[in-house]
Amino acid sequence: MTTVTLCLIVKDEEDCLKRCVDSVRDVVSEVVIVDTGSSDATPEIARGLADRYAEFPFRGDFSEARNEALGLASGDWVLFLDADEEMPAASADALPHLLAHTAPEVGGMTLLRYNFFRDAGFYTTPELKLHRRRPAVRYERAINESLWGSITGAGAEVVASGLALNHFGHCRSLVSREEKAARYLTAFETETARDPSDPFFPAFRALILRTLGRFEEARDLAERARGLAPDSALINLFYGHVIRALGHPERTLAAYQHALSLAPDDPALLNMTGVALVEAGRADEAAGFFTAVTRVDPTYIHARINLGLVAQSQERWSEAAELFAEALVANPAFGHYDWKGHVEIDPFRATHFETPFGYHGLGYHLAYARMRAHQQEA
Template sequence: MNGSPIDPKIVGCVIVKDEQRFLADCLTSMRQFCDEIVVVDTGSRDRTPDIARAHADRVSSYPFSGNFSDARNHALDLVDGADWVLFLDADERIHPRQAEALRSTLGAADAGVGGISMLRYNFFPSGGFYSGNVLKLFRADPRIRYERRVNESVKGSLARAGYKVADSPALLTHIGHMRSRVERDRKAELYMRLMREQLAAAPDDAILTGYIGLNLRILGRFSEALDLSAQALAIDDGNATVWAFRGHVLRSTGETSEARQAYARALELRPSDGGMQNMIGCCEASAGRLDEADELFAAAFRTDPRLVHTVLNRGLVAQARGDFPTAEARLLEAAGLFPPLLTEDPVGRMETDPLHTLYFETMTGYAGLAHHLAYVRGCREGWLSPIRVSARAED
């Protein structure tokens, strides 16, 4: 790469604190795409700074002030002569095939595109996951800065600078939830405190209100989660994201029918949202309506081919029907589309954490792609004998 318009210079940035377990793999994956890498350490007490110096072109220290945007913007201040910035977290990485897809998106971007978003898969030790769009690649324009002390973003500054955001077919892998349950809960409590401080300064922020509720469910605080998701709707009941948050909270409390209605309302407000089609499909499957679920999963993939877990969900439908050859074919198709779906942590899988499954965007009972592949193959080859049960009654 030489920095020309045809071959833009891309600088990767990461802010870190005590990330020795993840950082080397993150920076190695960034080298597939970036010309230079900048790491900002915010107070590590482990080997993180040494790893950063071994893999990055520039390493800087910046004491954490309780505001993540400050640290990110310090990293941007260190970027020199770049056309684009790729900003990842230490527990994120780009699979080789996805680096090519991201490079193709960048090559096709016109002058009006200032940011490029990807679908990120967030994995847990069992192989379960949830997904969401994230804006990680943007122009190295001094007007583009991070805002908000937590859940920080450059979207506001991109809009004010007159840029649009393009979607990439590239998928991003996030394995931060592979940390121990104690670590996950500690981080959740920190983010919760910062989000509440942010909400106190902007109490009419419907998305932040709903997001706090969304996070409370993973701590088992379901009553508070329901209250906050209802408060978010009272602030703005015309926001699809707020309705999606409401659906996630209701699903976690076992109110599947109500969750389906919330997802359906989100889909009405944002008809091109394949993610909501997938979640309605999950609700249909929970009610025993497998045909309807399968149709919704297929429709979601047509709407947004990045949602490779909809192919996986169709495999789970076939498994539930006892159609093991079809189940195996679809599960293998999902693995081929995005190999990180096979990600899991054998030690972490043994932990006691009944709440993390509430995040999964799969049919209830999902136990990881490798597990289901082994099960359906065993049933197909005859060395496993599945127990047959009657279909569930609709709720």
């Protein structure tokens, strides 16, 4: 039987930790939790949840802390989550079968993480969260820590798992999000100074500055990153995100189309090209891109939401309602909503979303589409 260790490093996560562990409790063999200096009730909660618990002083190096947790794991595989993440039930249920039938050359797998905001908006990131436990597989880099190098360096492959993950870190208050953004900006600036040839750190800084409304600075950094890696589809995707925040629909579309030319089957690029087409007033063309996303990678559930938004824009209310309902069943977290997010003044939040501007959360769109469909039928 394939065994799985859930690993977490935590600090002041009393509100989230139990929900995270409970979301995968039935499909993991053991739970390892390392506390890095909590001042709330997290250590007490963690001791009650963990099979192995330790405390480790954080010294500014996230890889060091994560590797401490890896050293306590004993499973065949490691699922490394953050305390503010939860695995949807459908993905958790699919995990044992997936691991039991994974080819031996696969050393790690990404999950598509949905990063939710309080008002139910979201963006996605593929995250390497699942890997075979091997002594040589360890996290690298003090910040933006990663296993990619050690897994591929050992001759193993990293593949997409087809599983989803929900992340609620952006559901924290705006103040705490901006404080975290400031810390990351400082850390990424340090890393940029250490290796000016690495395009990812200016690209990440650009994305953070976008969240703060510092769009011109973000554009300059995104252009610098693109100059360092002109043929990187990912860097060009980030560039498109920044241009979109500047409010230039046609330039945004051109940026995403260029990135898509570098990776024609990339679901994130297909989706964002569709989003840019909607925002440029070309919804009919956008539908084909969203449909392509569902064919290339069904994990991108939000392509159905975007198809529903196209149908909504064309007053095909029953079709829109059906698509919205399918997405909600596939991942109930799309229905997440905190009224505080509705009244919170954050004018730049929507620049993150992988839906057209004007998205108000799936609950709103589903209810409205159903109401209008009923009116059409009456």
